[in-house]
Amino acid sequence: MRRSSTSKKVGQSNSNSSSSDLFRSASSKASSKESERIDSLFYSYANASSGLIDPEGIEALCADLEVDHTDVRILMLAWKMKAEKQGYFNLDEWRRGLKALRADTISKLKKSLPDLEKEVLRPSNLSDFYSYAFRYCLTEEKQKSIDIESVCELLTLVLGSQFPSQVNLFVEYLKTQSDYKVINMDQWMGFFRFCNEISFPDLSNYNPEHAWPLVLDNFVEWVREKQK
Amino acid sequence: MVIKEPIQWEQGWGLMQEAITKLKNILEGLTDEKSFTSEEYMNQYTTIYDMCTQKLPCEFNKELYDKYKEIFDEYLNSSVWPSLRDKHHEFLLRELLRRWNSHKVMTRWLSRFFRYLECYYIERRTLPSLNTVALSCFRDLTFDKVKAMATDAIISLIHKEREGEQIDPSLLKNVVHIYVEIGVYEQDFEVAMIADASTYYARKATNWIEVDSFADYMLKAEESLKRERYRVREAGYLHSSTENKLVETVQHELLVTHATRLLENDNSGCGVLLRDDKVEDLSRIYRLYHEIPKGLELVANTFKKHVTSEGARLIQQVEEASNSQTINSSSGVQEHSIVSKFIELHDRFMAYVKGCFMNNNIFHKALKEAFEVFCNKNVAGIPSVELVAAFCDNMLKKGGGSEKLSDEAIDETQEKVVYLLVYNTDKDLFAEFYRKKLARRLLSDRSANEDHEKSFLCKLKRQFGGHYTSKMEGMMTDLVIAKDCQRSYEQYLHINQHVNPGIDLSVTVLTTGTWPSYKSCSLNLPSEMVKCVEAFNEYYTSKAKHKKLSWAFSMGACNIHGKFQKKTIELIVSTYQAATLLLFNNADKLSFLEIKTQLGLDYEDLVRVLHSLSCVKYKILCKEPNTKTISQNDIFEFNSGFTDRVRRIKVPLPPIDERKKVVKDVDKDRKYAIDAAIVRIMKSRKTLGHQQLVLECIEMMSCMFKPDVKVIKKRIENLIGQDYLERDPNDANAYRYLA
Numbered sequence: 024m025r026r027s028s029t030s031k032k033v034g035q036s037n038s039n040s041s042s043s044d045l046f047r048s049a050s051s052k053a054s055s056k057e058s059e060r061i062d063s064l065f066y067s068y069a070n071a072s073s074g075l076i077d078p079e080g081i082e083a084l085c086a087d088l089e090v091d092h093t094d095v096r097i098l099m100l101a102w103k104m105k106a107e108k109q110g111y112f113n114l115d116e117w118r119r120g121l122k123a124l125r126a127d128t129i130s131k132l133k134k135s136l137p138d139l140e141k142e143v144l145r146p147s148n149l150s151d152f153y154s155y156a157f158r159y160c161l162t163e164e165k166q167k168s169i170d171i172e173s174v175c176e177l178l179t180l181v182l183g184s185q186f187p188s189q190v191n192l193f194v195e196y197l198k199t200q201s202d203y204k205v206i207n208m209d210q211w212m213g214f215f216r217f218c219n220e221i222s223f224p225d226l227s228n229y230n231p232e233h234a235w236p237l238v239l240d241n242f243v244e245w246v247r248e249k250q251k
Numbered sequence: 252m253v254i255k256e257p258i259q260w261e262q263g264w265g266l267m268q269e270a271i272t273k274l275k276n277i278l279e280g281l282t283d284e285k286s287f288t289s290e291e292y293m294n295q296y297t298t299i300y301d302m303c304t305q306k307l308p309c310e311f312n313k314e315l316y317d318k319y320k321e322i323f324d325e326y327l328n329s330s331v332w333p334s335l336r337d338k339h340h341e342f343l344l345r346e347l348l349r350r351w352n353s354h355k356v357m358t359r360w361l362s363r364f365f366r367y368l369e370c371y372y373i374e375r376r377t378l379p380s381l382n383t384v385a386l387s388c389f390r391d392l393t394f395d396k397v398k399a400m401a402t403d404a405i406i407s408l409i410h411k412e413r414e415g416e417q418i419d420p421s422l423l424k425n426v427v428h429i430y431v432e433i434g435v436y437e438q439d440f441e442v443a444m445i446a447d448a449s450t451y452y453a454r455k456a457t458n459w460i461e462v463d464s465f466a467d468y469m470l471k472a473e474e475s476l477k478r479e480r481y482r483v484r485e486a487g488y489l490h491s492s493t494e495n496k497l498v499e500t501v502q503h504e505l506l507v508t509h510a511t512r513l514l515e516n517d518n519s520g521c522g523v524l525l526r527d528d529k530v531e532d533l534s535r536i537y538r539l540y541h542e543i544p545k546g547l548e549l550v551a552n553t554f555k556k557h558v559t560s561e562g563a564r565l566i567q568q569v570e571e572a573s574n575s576q577t578i579n580s581s582s583g584v585q586e587h588s589i590v591s592k593f594i595e596l597h598d599r600f601m602a603y604v605k606g607c608f609m610n611n612n613i614f615h616k617a618l619k620e621a622f623e624v625f626c627n628k629n630v631a632g633i634p635s636v637e638l639v640a641a642f643c644d645n646m647l648k649k650g651g652g653s654e655k656l657s658d659e660a661i662d663e664t665q666e667k668v669v670y671l672l673v674y675n676t677d678k679d680l681f682a683e684f685y686r687k688k689l690a691r692r693l694l695s696d697r698s699a700n701e702d703h704e705k706s707f708l709c710k711l712k713r714q715f716g717g718h719y720t721s722k723m724e725g726m727m728t729d730l731v732i733a734k735d736c737q738r739s740y741e742q743y744l745h746i747n748q749h750v751n752p753g754i755d756l757s758v759t760v761l762t763t764g765t766w767p768s769y770k771s772c773s774l775n776l777p778s779e780m781v782k783c784v785e786a787f788n789e790y791y792t793s794k795a796k797h798k799k800l801s802w803a804f805s806m807g808a809c810n811i812h813g814k815f816q817k818k819t820i821e822l823i824v825s826t827y828q829a830a831t832l833l834l835f836n837n838a839d840k841l842s843f844l845e846i847k848t849q850l851g852l853d854y855e856d857l858v859r860v861l862h863s864l865s866c867v868k869y870k871i872l873c874k875e876p877n878t879k880t881i882s883q884n885d886i887f888e889f890n891s892g893f894t895d896r897v898r899r900i901k902v903p904l905p906p907i908d909e910r911k912k913v914v915k916d917v918d919k920d921r922k923y924a925i926d927a928a929i930v931r932i933m934k935s936r937k938t939l940g941h942q943q944l945v946l947e948c949i950e951m952m953s954c955m956f957k958p959d960v961k962v963i964k965k966r967i968e969n970l971i972g973q974d975y976l977e978r979d980p981n982d983a984n985a986y987r988y989l990a
Contacts, residue, residue, distance in 0.1 A: 167972065209971050209978070216983060234941035234984045237964045 060127035065117045076112040087129050095180045096136050099143045102155050109159050156181045157211045168205035171197050186218040196242050210236045257309035263302045270295045278353045295364040303367050312372040323388035340404045344426045351429050358385040398439050406447045424488035452504035464519035466532040472505045514553040522557040533607035547613050555617035562625030565592045573631045590642035594667045626674040636677050640684035649699045669710045679955040680917045687767050725765035733759040756783035769803035773851040777833040817894040823901040827860045835889040843885045863904045925966045933988040940985045
């Protein structure tokens with residue numbers, strides 16, 4: 024004889040009976056499992072006293088991911104995490120990133136990297152990633168600009184695959200000139216716009232009478248001189 | 252009752268024929284009779300009248316109308332045309348005139364006779380009037396056949412007259428009038444005449460330009476225009492409506508086509524005329540080109556080029572003189588003499604603008620643009636505004652030569668200098684150079700005349716505004732106050748003898764900010780001086796509690812007695828020099844480094860001071876080694892053997908070249924000014940495009956200097972970095988104000 028369905032449910036859950044509830048509870052169980060795994064992964068790399076993943080921890084992480092710690096994908100990971108401090112990940116950031124990537128183990132994390140790359144390089148995200156990269160490197164409080172050498176490295180890392188010729192030329196320029204010792208955010212973003220809007224290598228649609236940052240005016244002059 | 256019989260056609264026409272024959276005879280001169288009697292006239296008129304008003308079949312309106320035309324046709328074909336056919340040139344014209352006049356007489360008589368037709372028949376049927384018929388007959392059967400030749404004949408007569416031959420003006424006038432009366436003046440005559448004039452003068456122009464100087468060419472051009480006008484107006488043998496077209500054509504051929512070549516001719520063009528002061532010729536050029544649209548612009552352009560090259564030449568002259576001077580190393584040529592040369596140049600060319608060029612604005616503008624070009628060039632590496640400041644300094648200082656000039660002369664020169672300054676773009680730089688030199692004049696009491704100083708400041712203020720001269724005026728006021736202060740100090744010392752340090756000290760108190768900044772020193776004063784300074788400090792701070800004094804020993808002067816072997820000589824030196832010399836009261840020999848340590852002066856200053864005391868005219872100190880330059884290893888000794896025939900000498904300490912500092916200071920001020928302008932503009936506009944912002948910024952600064960576009964961009968970027976502005980997220984080329 025069939026028992027009344029209600030009484031059965033009482034034993035199982037408090038909500039109305041429906042199939043989606045089974046899934047929900049299943050997924051919340053699964054997700055809580057996932058969160059647990061993510062958290063424990065975090066603690067496996069974190070420094071015990073600070074409770075953060077510090078540079079050492081990141082190196083270990085990189086080793087496990089089989090990625091060099093200077094690789095751009097680490098920076099992309101930081102972007103996904105919206106990490107604020109260069110060289111450190113905190114628990115919230117870690118959770119944020121790994122949840123978004125749906126990775127709760129190292130191998131899953133590793134597998135997510137190619138897709139992460141594709142995602143970042145999408146035009147809609149690239150601008151955000153690009154400005155994030157700059158901010159991420161402002162390590163001191165109230166720091167507003169980055170020294171030329173670091174800028175060159177960062178530029179190559181971040182844009183080198185998308186706009187190789189522009190980046191190479193601009194890096195060469197920055198290294199040879201002496202007017203600028205640092206680059207600020209405005210100039211940094213200006214270069215991104217430059218790569219996207221200006222035809223290369225002829226630079227024919229560049230107009231110094233427009234609001235381009237002065238450093239780019241000088242760069243274009245330098246390039247034109249070189250081309251003669 | 253008498254009933255009149257209607258006149259039959261043959262009868263009536265027969266009567267008319269008689270009259271017509273008589274008329275022809277009169278016209279041909281075959282009879283002594285000159286005209287019809289009134290009786291004859293009445294008969295003819297009545298005959299026609301009757302024939303028109305009779306009842307059918309004797310109503311002959313149409314026949315009479317047709318006959319009227321026939322008469323003319325017949326006469327013109329049989330008598331008039333043959334007489335013209337074989338004639339040419341002047342003969343043709345005379346015959347044509349005769350025949351035309353005859354025709355008019357004929358028309359007059361016949362239309363009188365046939366008058367009645369006009370009143371009724373013609374009117375009723377809206378047919379061409381009798382006069383119209385007569386005219387068309389003449390035109391179609393005679394005039395049209397000869398008009399081409401007649402036109403040519405007239406034009407050759409005009410040509411003859413242009414070449415100076417005698418012609419019959421009344422013939423010309425009357426024949427041309429035929430064209431007017433017939434109504435074909437423009438198309439059958441004027442067009443051809445103008446074309447001929449064009450060719451004629453084009454040819455003349457080509458000839459004259461090879462042979463004549465510009466001045467002579469102009470004379471001929473003026474003469475030609477006068478004669479052509481005469482042809483229309485006085486002689487009247489061209490219709491008045493032709494004047495403008497004719498004059499324009501002649502002007503075009505003579506003055507416009509070759510304008511550039513004429514004006515810029517190296518040997519005789521405008522430039523040469525200006526150089527040789529050919530006032531009459533220049534006035535003529537103005538007169539002639541004034542009437543041509545855009546004509547004056549051409550002349551003004553040549554004028555501008557000439558003035559610009561004259562200015563450049565002056566600069567070159569001064570630079571060459573300056574170069575050769577350095578080679579000869581005699582006393583420096585004063586590059587600022589170029590200022591008076593520029594003034595002279597301006598006076599000279601302004602006289603032309605006001606005189607020959609009738610004060611016309613186009614020429615004022617040309618003069619201004621020319622001066623703006625060369626007044627802003629460096630001369631021998633020196634910025635032109637510095638030279639103007641040096642010129643003013645020379646004019647206003649003692650011994651600068653201005654004492655010999657009258658007040659009016661000085662006033663005039665000052666006016667002219669201010670006028671010249673208007674052409675300079677770097678007015679703010681001038682103010683700074685001038686202020687520095689003014690300070691030196693005031694502080695070392697080298698100003699020749701206070702009134703002249705004030706009057707110059709007044710002129711500057713009037714031209715450029717109160718803000719421009721506020722600091723300088725402040726300086727003059729300071730001096731007056733400082734003098735009062737000094738007087739009170741002296742009184743105070745007199746009363747409070749115990750405080751008196753024993754050495755006279757006169758202090759000039761300057762307001763910081765109004766005066767150029769002076770190095771406030773690290774100098775270690777000799778103890779005698781220290782006492783004086785302390786005494787004054789106490790006095791001053793007791794009187795003005797919240798004021799702080801910083802001493803500018805670099806500007807001070809001192810009188811000291813040098814007790815040399817032969818005789819004691821009073822030395823007038825700067826404070827630095829005095830402090831250095833006084834060290835030798837306590838030591839015989841001192842090395843450079845020892846002096847430096849004891850005095851606390853910096854390296855460059857000490858080199859200058861020691862150089863002035865040991866390497867030039869008055870060797871108060873002996874230097875080992877006895878070279879012409881100062882080095883760190885030199886040793887100095889009091890030169891007891893020094894003497895001079897006078898008892899009092901001034902040992903000058905040449906000032907450091909301030910140019911770099913002045914330029915640097917002004918650059919800094921400009922940056923702040925640009926910043927302030929950008930913020931002000933953005934605050935009121937909220938959003939603005941880049942180019943617009945740059946333009947408005949330049950506009951705002953234009954009365955003081957011309958900002959570099961790159962500098963403006965840099966300042967904008969700076970302000971973005973400081974969060975005053977941001978780039979507009981919707982428009983990459985615009986900015987937004989951040990409150």
